[in-house]
Amino acid sequence: MRIKILILNLLLIITPAFPQWTMKGCDELLYFNPGKGQSFGQNEPYFPNNIFGLPDTNASKNAPSASPWQICSLGLDGEIAVGFSGYWLYNIPGPDFTVFENAFINPANGKVFAEPAIVSVSIDGINFIDFPCDTFTLEGCAGKTPTNGKNNPFDPLISGGDSFDLDVLGLEYIKYIKIKDITKVIKNNKNHPYYDPTVSGFDLDAIVGLALTKEISVDQNNTNKLLTLTNNKLIINLQRQFHLDIISIEGKNLFHYSGQYPTVLNFYHYPRGIYFIVVKTSEINVCLKYIKYD
Numbered sequence: 001m002r003i004k005i006l007i008l009n010l011l012l013i014i015t016p017a018f019p020q021w022t023m024k025g026c027d028e029l030l031y032f033n034p035g036k037g038q039s040f041g042q043n044e045p046y047f048p049n050n051i052f053g054l055p056d057t058n059a060s061k062n063a064p065s066a067s068p069w070q071i072c073s074l075g076l077d078g079e080i081a082v083g084f085s086g087y088w089l090y091n092i093p094g095p096d097f098t099v100f101e102n103a104f105i106n107p108a109n110g111k112v113f114a115e116p117a118i119v120s121v122s123i124d125g126i127n128f129i130d131f132p133c134d135t136f137t138l139e140g141c142a143g144k145t146p147t148n149g150k151n152n153p154f155d156p157l158i159s160g161g162d163s164f165d166l167d168v169l170g171l172e173y174i175k176y177i178k179i180k181d182i183t184k185v186i187k188n189n190k191n192h193p194y195y196d197p198t199v200s201g202f203d204l205d206a207i208v209g210l211a212l213t214k215e216i217s218v219d220q221n222n223t224n225k226l227l228t229l230t231n232n233k234l235i236i237n238l239q240r241q242f243h244l245d246i247i248s249i250e251g252k253n254l255f256h257y258s259g260q261y262p263t264v265l266n267f268y269h270y271p272r273g274i275y276f277i278v279v280k281t282s283e284i285n286v287c288l289k290y291i292k293y294d
């Protein structure tokens with residue numbers, strides 16, 4: 001069986017020291033499909049800057065963000081996907097990103113006014129994997145924890161919002177985050193613990209990444225000095241300690257290798273599909289994306 005490896009895209013991710021993570025709010029819109037019943041903050045001049053960057057600093061559990069300059073309502077069943085332009089989000093110990101909605105404590109009944117959503121993540125922006133979300137308790141969903149806008153938005157212990165850990169899905173790296181409104185599970189069920197007839201859909205304030213690494217596109221020939229990917233072999237010409245991971249299109253770590261000498265790795269036994277090869281040293285992160293087919 002003849003196997004060809006087609007390099008579709010070659011990316012070089014460089015960090016001055018490893019690990020050194022960037023923390024920031026999302027700043028890339030992949031797509032937005034508004035739902036029904038609400039159009040607050042969905043258009044210019046508010047959108048999409050109202051969901052980029054950090055959460056509303058005036059938001060609290062008693063005074064939720066209510067400005068179209070800060071909030072975009074997804075509407076019932078609305079869906080939005082965003083990313084961090086030129087960055088990858090990595091799985092570090094503990095939470096990896098936080099989703100800020102404008103949940104608040106309803107003074108009339110002391111309950112959280114929740115407009116929940118399912119959170120999903122993706123490497124390619126096409127195939128998304130859902131975080132488990134209990135539609136009754138809202139455990140694992142976004143949109144149930146108020147924002148503490150005066151606190152550090154990069155500290156999940158005090159920032160408020162709902163934080164997510166890629167460990168739950170067994171993923172090492174992602175590029176995109178999707179928010180899908182499921183507020184109808186509350187609105188249409190009088191027995192729901194969060195029931196409120198006035199809920200109208202998830203209101204997105206911000207999504208903050210806690211471990212991002214910048215990617216820089218480089219000429220393929222330059223990268224080939226360090227890495228050569230040909231047919232079913234990867235030749236690594238590094239003369240120092242390195243770590244290599246092979247990541248599936250779903251973000252799962254298929255293989256890990258540590259070494260310090262020039263090495264040849266065979267991939268002939270991998271089924272056809274899209275893979276990512278991440279090579280790290282003390283100074284660089286290199287990520288190769290390729291399609292293998294026969």
Ligand SMILES: [Ca+2]
Pocket residue numbers: 049050051052054055056069070071204205206
């Ligand atoms: Ca905002």
Ligand SMILES: [Ca+2]
Pocket residue numbers: 091092093094095096165166167
């Ligand atoms: Ca994590």
